[in-house]
Amino acid sequence: EVVLTQSPGTLSLSPGQRVTLSCRASQSVNNNYLAWYQQNPGQAPRLLIYEASTRATGIPDRFSGSGSGTDFTLTISRLEPEDFAVYYCQQYGWSPQSFGPGTKLEIK
Amino acid sequence: LQLQESGPGLAKPSETLSLTCTVSGGSISHSDYYWGWIRQSPGKRLEWIGSSYYRGFTYYNPSLESRVTISVDTSKNQISLKLTSVTAADTAVYHCARIVGDSESYFDSWGQGTLVTVSS
Numbered sequence: 001e002v003v004l005t006q007s008p009g010t011l012s013l014s015p016g017q018r019v020t021l022s023c024r025a026s027q028s029v030n031n032n033y034l035a036w037y038q039q040n041p042g043q044a045p046r047l048l049i050y051e052a053s054t055r056a057t058g059i060p061d062r063f064s065g066s067g068s069g070t071d072f073t074l075t076i077s078r079l080e081p082e083d084f085a086v087y088y089c090q091q092y093g094w095s096p097q098s099f100g101p102g103t104k105l106e107i108k
Numbered sequence: 109l110q111l112q113e114s115g116p117g118l119a120k121p122s123e124t125l126s127l128t129c130t131v132s133g134g135s136i137s138h139s140d141y142y143w144g145w146i147r148q149s150p151g152k153r154l155e156w157i158g159s160s161y162y163r164g165f166t167y168y169n170p171s172l173e174s175r176v177t178i179s180v181d182t183s184k185n186q187i188s189l190k191l192t193s194v195t196a197a198d199t200a201v202y203h204c205a206r207i208v209g210d211s212e213s214y215f216d217s218w219g220q221g222t223l224v225t226v227s228s
Contacts, residue, residue, distance in 0.1 A: 035214040044203060044218035045154070056216060088154060090214065096169045097212040099154040 002026055002091050004100035012108040015081055021074045021103045023089035028069045030093030036065055036074045039102075040085045048087075049074060079105070109134040111204050111219035119198075119226050125191040129204030129219055136185050137162040142207040143187045144215065145178060147200040157202075159211040160187060167211035194226045 003026040013019055023034065032052040037045035047056040049065035052072055062077040076083055084107050089100040115127035129143070136143055144159035158168035160178045168176050177190040187204055201223050205215035 033213075037215075044205075044220050045215070046218075047214060047216050050208075050214040050216075090154070092210075092212045092214060095212055096171070097156050099156075101153045 001096055002029065002094045002098050004089055004091060004098060006087075006089060006100040006103045008103060009101070010104045010106060012106050013079055014108045015079050017079050019076050019079060019105065021087055023067075023072045023074070023100050025070045025072075025091055027094070029072075029091045032068050032072075033091060033093035034065075034067070034072045035090045035092065036063075037088045037090065038083075038085045039088065045088065081107075109206065109217045111206070111217060113202060113204055113219045113222040115222060115224070117223055117225060119194050119224060120228050121195055121226055122193055125189070125194050125198065125224055125226075127189045127202055127204075127222065127224070129187045129189075131185045131187070131206075134206075135182075136180060136187065137182050140209060142209075142211050142213070143180065144205050144207050144211075145187075145189045146203045146205055146215070146218075147198075148203070148221070149197070149200040152200075155200075156212070157189065157191075159207055161211070165211070196226050198224070199226045200224060 005024045007022045034052045036049040039045040053065045086102045110132045119125045142159045145157040158178045160166045175192045201221040203221040204219045206217040
């Protein structure tokens with residue numbers, strides 16, 4: 001199974017700041033099949049990015065994804081109050097698909 | 109599109125956990141989508157349980173395959189999950205979700221999730 005590592009575990013930031021989250025895979029992800037999700041407490045995960053860099057429908061352009069192979073990033077260009085949540089990456093290039101442990105963005 | 113999980117919130121060890129996901133605002137018979145279950149145990153990462161296509165094809169995570177059955181009822185627009193011989197390790201929030209294009213792919217719509225606790 002492909003193991004995803006996300007760093008850091010928690011980030012304390014202020015609204016308006018730019019942030020880059022990291023997701024690293026234990027082996028190269030086929031076709032860059034890497035997705036990012038946002039989850040707020042008690043809510044369902046929300047798809048942000050798929051195929052490493054394609055924004056999902058309705059996702060603001062302050063969210064962007066990049067990377068290939070084993071190293072991927074999610075960048076939020078300017079944090080809004082509603083962006084403080086947990087972010088998960090998922091690889092679906094290898095079976096079984098798998099998720100990272102998440103990065104929590106908290107308000108400083 | 110809305111997905112809503114339902115089922116008992118408590119299961120006893122060694123029993124079978126049974127959940128249903130009702131889909132509204134779209135048909136589970138749409139050829140572009142698969143339907144899956146994912147769980148989130150306390151303090152652990154999300155785990156894909158398995159997926160199903162409306163024609164009945166199923167795909168399971170090897171770690172759970174011996175205990176899982178996923179089925180689709182197109183007449184009711186529902187997907188169901190059965191997990192046998194549960195233990196405390198199966199305590200989790202169980203989500204159903206729509207999968208785009210393949211049995212293992214990204215999930216573009218999720219249910220809120222339902223907490224199942226395994227305890228005697």
